[in-house]
Amino acid sequence: MRENGVIVIGGGLAGCEASWQLAKRGVPVRLVEMRPEKTTGAHRTGLLAELVCSNSLKSDRPPTAHALLKEELKRLGSLLLETAERTRVPAGTALAVDRDRFAREVTGRIDGEPLIRIERTEAISLPEEGPVIVATGPLTSEAMAAALLRLVGENRLFFHDAIAPVLSAESLDRERLFAASRYGKGGEDYWNIPLDPEEYERFVDAILAADLHPLHACEENPFFDACLPIEEIARRGREALRFGPFKPVGLVDPATGRRPWAAIQLRRENKGGTAWNLVGCQTRMKQGEQRRIFRTLPGLARAEFLRYGSLHRNTYLRAPVILEGGIRLRAEPRIRLAGQITGVEGYVESIASGLAAGMDAAREARGGPLVTWPRETAIGSLLHYLSVSDGSGFQPTNVHFGLFPPLASAPRGRRGKKERNEAMTERARRALERVLSAEEGESGSPPSSNSL
Numbered sequence: 001m002r003e004n005g006v007i008v009i010g011g012g013l014a015g016c017e018a019s020w021q022l023a024k025r026g027v028p029v030r031l032v033e034m035r036p037e038k039t040t041g042a043h044r045t046g047l048l049a050e051l052v053c054s055n056s057l058k059s060d061r062p063p064t065a066h067a068l069l070k071e072e073l074k075r076l077g078s079l080l081l082e083t084a085e086r087t088r089v090p091a092g093t094a095l096a097v098d099r100d101r102f103a104r105e106v107t108g109r110i111d112g113e114p115l116i117r118i119e120r121t122e123a124i125s126l127p128e129e130g131p132v133i134v135a136t137g138p139l140t141s142e143a144m145a146a147a148l149l150r151l152v153g154e155n156r157l158f159f160h161d162a163i164a165p166v167l168s169a170e171s172l173d174r175e176r177l178f179a180a181s182r183y184g185k186g187g188e189d190y191w192n193i194p195l196d197p198e199e200y201e202r203f204v205d206a207i208l209a210a211d212l213h214p215l216h217a218c219e220e221n222p223f224f225d226a227c228l229p230i231e232e233i234a235r236r237g238r239e240a241l242r243f244g245p246f247k248p249v250g251l252v253d254p255a256t257g258r259r260p261w262a263a264i265q266l267r268r269e270n271k272g273g274t275a276w277n278l279v280g281c282q283t284r285m286k287q288g289e290q291r292r293i294f295r296t297l298p299g300l301a302r303a304e305f306l307r308y309g310s311l312h313r314n315t316y317l318r319a320p321v322i323l324e325g326g327i328r329l330r331a332e333p334r335i336r337l338a339g340q341i342t343g344v345e346g347y348v349e350s351i352a353s354g355l356a357a358g359m360d361a362a363r364e365a366r367g368g369p370l371v372t373w374p375r376e377t378a379i380g381s382l383l384h385y386l387s388v389s390d391g392s393g394f395q396p397t398n399v400h401f402g403l404f405p406p407l408a409s410a411p412r413g414r415r416g417k418k419e420r421n422e423a424m425t426e427r428a429r430r431a432l433e434r435v436l437s438a439e440e441g442e443s444g445s446p447p448s449s450n451s452l
Helices: 013-024 065-075 079-086 099-111 142-152 197-208 230-235 287-294 347-365 378-388 414-442
Strands: 006-009 029-033 056-059 094-097 116-120 132-134 157-163 166-168 190-195 262-268 275-278 305-307 310-316 335-337
Touching (some): 006 013, 079 099, 094 099, 190 197, 335 347
Parallel strands (some): 132 335
Antiparallel strands (some): 157 310
């Protein structure tokens, strides 16, 4: 390895985590980020690690795969999970953060690390030598996407992703809403908009008739199922929203003493509670339509939109065809990929792939063996999916227990689900000890810290 360290392209979640893992192991980093010189259709600032779709990092409640993945990242010293815990806002059993404070704190930590040099410019080509981590995310620039495609010879894949509106708290009529989390998990962290059958049907009619932003030439490309626009969900059936993001289960409207026909939840967007996200209301409706239609909902008649819902195109590569170990390019192993461009979906999954890429590159920098990730761990299962799943039908994925190897023996059926998940969680904890022990064995004098 050259003495001048590793180049990381992309200052999102994966790029920041990879850079931090390298620096904490004594490896110098040149972190190249195009914003604010060149921005994207979803970002608002030039801050590193800016969250664009939501402020939620999913469930913290074991035994879930998301909770397990976060536990692994914490044990491995993730900067971004540490920052998320410090900037969290109430969100029931989910880990949600104050979006702006989170990005500012990550930016400050990265900028203040002596071994990381931030370069604000667009990377339009891949470095011709030396170790590189490409973590440009789902909004990869055209120039970088073209550079990758020239190297791997693989057609680019993409899918559309939608984000939900954010509303001003003071513009909401709290008398028409009620505070509660489903089944009381998390207290009263969410505000809920109760809908009766007539209100629900009227809302469905409105969004089905709404004026939408066109998909243009990319119309044939799929949406990611975990982030479907509400109008796409409604087209699958009039009850689809009521049994999907608007499901009222676990909620009781104190005004009626009954479960509402449907319920739309609002989740706190920042620590001060001045902004609230319309949970599950991702949309590609035009802004005027969003104002008109959402303001017909109970309590939202005077809603002020701090951010409108929008649609953007996410780019990812066919990982099983081009990656080995879920990280390194088969065509050029000195180049590693991290984040959503690899086909992981979700904030925490992106952080995990960045951490894995950073640890792997640091081992290489020190001349040691590359990291072996047990498949029984959440990180190992994600990387295994990226390496060996069916390349022809490859789709982005969140972490879930279906990615894990099956247990030798476990309870069957729905009744045994909790016990199976608990057993998988315990197995993963034991397997992670092998990674932690190997990391301790690799500790020693750091490599040269010459600047890039």
